[in-house]
Amino acid sequence: xxxxxxxxxxxxxxxxxxxxxxxxxxxxxxxxxxxxxxxxxxxxxxxxxxxxxxxxxxxxxxxxxxxxxxxxxxxxxxxxxxxxxxxxxxxxxxxxxxxxxxxxxxxxxxxxxxxxxxxxxxxxxxxxxxxxxxxxxxxxxxxxxxxxxxxxxxxxxxxxxxxxxx
Amino acid sequence: xxxxxxxxxxxxxxxxxxxxxxxxxxxxxxxxxxxxxxxxxxxxxxxxxxxxxxxxxxxxxxxxxxxxxxxxxxxxxxxxxxxxxxxxxxxxxxxxxxxxxxxxxxxxxxxxxxxxxxxxxxxxxxxxxxxxxxxxxxxxxxxxxxxxxx
Numbered sequence: 156x157x158x159x160x161x162x163x164x165x166x167x168x169x170x171x172x173x174x175x176x177x178x179x180x181x182x183x184x185x186x187x188x189x190x191x192x193x194x195x196x197x198x199x200x201x202x203x204x205x206x207x208x209x210x211x212x213x214x215x216x217x218x219x220x221x222x223x224x225x226x227x228x229x230x231x232x233x234x235x236x237x238x239x240x241x242x243x244x245x246x247x248x249x250x251x252x253x254x255x256x257x258x259x260x261x262x263x264x265x266x267x268x269x270x271x272x273x274x275x276x277x278x279x280x281x282x283x284x285x286x287x288x289x290x291x292x293x294x295x296x297x298x299x300x301x302x303x304x305x306x307x308x309x310x311x312x313x314x315x316x317x318x319x320x321x
Numbered sequence: 322x323x324x325x326x327x328x329x330x331x332x333x334x335x336x337x338x339x340x341x342x343x344x345x346x347x348x349x350x351x352x353x354x355x356x357x358x359x360x361x362x363x364x365x366x367x368x369x370x371x372x373x374x375x376x377x378x379x380x381x382x383x384x385x386x387x388x389x390x391x392x393x394x395x396x397x398x399x400x401x402x403x404x405x406x407x408x409x410x411x412x413x414x415x416x417x418x419x420x421x422x423x424x425x426x427x428x429x430x431x432x433x434x435x436x437x438x439x440x441x442x443x444x445x446x447x448x449x450x451x452x453x454x455x456x457x458x459x460x461x462x463x464x465x466x467x468x469x470x471x
Contacts, residue, residue, distance in 0.1 A: 170441060170444045170448045172441045174437075176363075177360055180440070182440075182444045182448075184452075186452055186455050187452075188455045188456070188459045192458045192459055192462065193451075193455055196455055196458065202454060202458075205454055206447065206451040206454050283448075285444075292360060
């Protein structure tokens with residue numbers, strides 16, 4: 156069994172990925188900042204685009220529109236040297252509760268996911284929970300296969316970039 | 322910390338299995354095939370007794386009778402659990418004489434571990450970048466507050 160002491164010491168910078176069921180997965184991480192700051196990084200396009208797509212993937216942002224309010228829409232367009240056409244990600248915010256909760260629905264296809272992000276502040280730190288639910292297990296498998304391809308070898312580059320930028 | 326026991330157990334099993342992963346890349350190339358099978362894997366891992374059986378088999382091979390005794394179960398009950406683990410490829414069994422011996426089916430566990438690890442890497446990279454940004458925002462806010470006070 157894991158050691159409880161070790162667990163709490165390592166908890167800050169640990170990203171935990173779990174597959175909750177055939178349709179959904181959850182990612183959690185604790186950030187050393189109040190919820191309003193972490194929320195800000197998710198809800199302002201100029202900040203969101205600085206971390207969402209690891210830079211080493213080689214994608215560049217063509218446009219980023221985020222009308223962040225319940226019922227508002229988002230549209231992010233990326234280009235990549237390997238793609239003929241830019242890729243658009245778009246959908247609707249189903250719920251926006253500042254500093255607490257964000258729910259959006261991807262509308263690129265009828266197999267789009269519903270994403271729920273919650274921000275739980277405790278003692279100046281924020282537990283962030285990212286939950287994504289797909290309509291079918293095939294849709295989840297496909298989405299995860301796409302997002303995970305070819306990334307790991309680029310992470311060293313990303314680390315360098317982050318270290319240089321700090 | 323809200324974490325399903327699945328990941329706790331998976332991590333401990335993974336540490337045993339990690340050494341067995343020799344070529345993660347070829348595993349990824351087989352993703353299409355194993356994704357369908359992963360569903361069976363996750364279903365098999367969703368039960369506390371079955372995770373216990375895997376840990377037990379990680380320590381040593383055991384017969385179904387041994388496992389039934391250890392987990393205070395009937396033979397029939399344990400046979401069902403072992404059968405689910407076997408279908409998921411997590412356990413292999415072999416009948417020698419009148420005894421059915423169970424052992425870990427490591428190949429499937431490797432794939433399972435690789436799947437989790439791959440996604441953890443992606444999200445780690447993403448959240449490391451977010452962490453960096455959050456620190457910057459925090460510093461900025463602090464500086465602004467100090468300026469106001471002056």
